[in-house]
Amino acid sequence: MVSPVTWPQSSFAALSRRDLATLVPELLLCGQLIDRSGMAHLIVKFGREGMAQVAIExxxxSSPWYTRRMQKALRYEGDTVVTIFKGLQLDIGAPPQFMDFRYRVDDPMHGEFxxxxxxxxxxxxxxGDEYVTSMCHDIEDPTFDATAxxxxxHAQVRPIHRPPRRPADRHPHCAxxxxxDPSHVPPVMEPHTERIGRTAAAAVELSPIDVDGDGAHDYSGPLLADVRFADFSQSAxxxxxxEVCLQHHLLALGFLVAVRKRVDEAAAVEITRKQLTGIAGVSAQRIxxxxGLPGDLEGLASVLALHPLLTPKQYVDSEIRFDGARLELWIGRNGLVDTDGGWPTLVDGEHLGPLQALVRGVNPHFTVRVVSEDPAGLLVAVDTAAEPAPECVEVAITKVSTGAGFEFEDRGIPLPLYVV
Incomplete structure (x- = not known):
């Protein structure tokens, strides 16, 4: 047996441009499903109204910070509705096609979607209508403005119409x-927003975009009806x-802050761990x-290298060791995510549920066991059991969402959107 090596040597950079273009919308959709994973547990604990308040917070x-990060990374910073609409196209709150946003620009200060x-x-x-109202009224009003x-x-997002739908088949679903307008009074930045702005996640530096090679290196051009990720360069x-994986982490940190305001630390960690378990399993399966990865150890090694729980590498201290026959995962405790108290800190030798869900999302026969654990980190090995494990409750809850089985389609060459 050869000595275990870190595999692959890099995560996203090891993928082809084509595979990255396939993966990015998947990561955006999985970010949306974080709420499908977490909200059911909030309803049990806090009821519908409490769930809605956590979602708002x-x-x-999180959204103001990751929105600005993407603007800067893809060089479309500005102060117009075009900048707002570009941001929505790259936001886990609005994954393409599953949340099929359409846009119209009237002038730099006015538009519709x-x-x-x-x-x-x-x-x-x-x-029922009460839950629809919670999402489309109570949650959307403050969060759309926070993103803008x-x-x-001075940007305001206001409804033309929105659900509950009357008639029941009203289309489009909302507008x-x-x-x-300079006369608009800016919303007050809430303490929880300021707190997330002070995290390492909000400031971490990620891979610079190499301006050589084929494809677009930024989104500084016109607003497009759809973002076709295949048109970007491999480096972009x-x-x-x-950035999308970092959006996952920022949203999870915002979730944890909101839950901690309402329960003690043990309960907050338990709820957030359930959220992580559900999305970890669904994300692994979708990736x-x-x-088209195999359900063997090599396929799992690839999924681990790309999974939002363990990426981006600049933020999460982790290492995948695979020698062709044995697969181990090291989760260190010296990463920036550990400073923030993010997702990986919820996984330890006594709480392997999120990792079990992740590996079984690739193959239900896989199981993880602790090899060693100390203050420096956790080392687990992946074994293959004779019998498949049943799907855990947290993953099953997340799969209630239609997003768990959603399929993207090729919509062809997108058209640029100009001022009407």
Whole structure:
């Protein structure tokens, strides 16, 4: 047996441009499903109204910071509705096609968007009008403005119409105006937003974009009807993938801050660990399927290298060791994510549930066991059991969302959107 080596040597940078273009929308969708994973547990603990308040605070806390990060990374910083709309196209709150945003720009200060399909609405409508109102009114009003705040403090997002749908098949599902006016009073930055702005995640430096090679290196050109990720360069796609995974971490930190305000530390960690377990399993399965990876140890090693729990590498201290026959995962405790108290800190020798869900998302026969654990980190090995493990409750809850089985389609060459 050869000595174990870190495999692959890098995560996103090891992928082809084509595979990255396939992976990025998957990561955006998995970011949206974080809420599908977490909200059911909040409803049990806090009820519908408490769940809605946590959702408001987690998105308010995280979205302004990751929106600005993506603007800077892809060089489309500005203060107009075009900048706001570009940001939505690269936001885990609005994954392409599943949340099918369409846009119109009237002038730099005025525009509209509408959703031809809202996967989140499809998930919530069966629960009744009260839950639809919580999502489409109570949550959207403050969180849309918080996202727009990242571009222009005088931006306001207001509904033209929105669910509950009357009639029941109303289309588009909702429509909104975006207006930037100096007379608009900027929303107050909430303490939870300021707190997330002080995290290492908000400031971490990720892979610079190499301006050589084929494809677009930024999104500084016109607003497009759809972002076709295949048009970006390999280097730009690496950075986008890293930023999207960081969006996951920022949202999870916002979630944890909001939950901690309402329960003691043990309960807050338990709820957030359940959130992580559900999304870890679903994300692993979608990454495996999207890239056509095998359900063997080599396929799992690839999934681990790309999974949002363990990426981006500049933020998470982890290492995959695979020698062709034995697979081990090291989760260190000296990463920036450990400073923030993010997702990987919820995984330890006594709490392997998120890792079990992750590896079984690739193959239900896989199981993890502790090899060693000390203050420096946790080392686990992956074994193959004779019998498949049943799907855990947290993953099953997340799969209630239509997003768990959603399939992206090729929509062809997108058209640029100009001022009407």
């Amino acid at each position: 987690e998105w308010q806390a 509408w959703l031809d399909h809202c996967g989140a609405l499809m998930d919530v409508e069966p629960l 705040l990242a571009t222009n403090p 909104w105006t975006v207006t930037i 796609l690496v950075r986008i993938a890293e 495996r399927d999207a890239l």
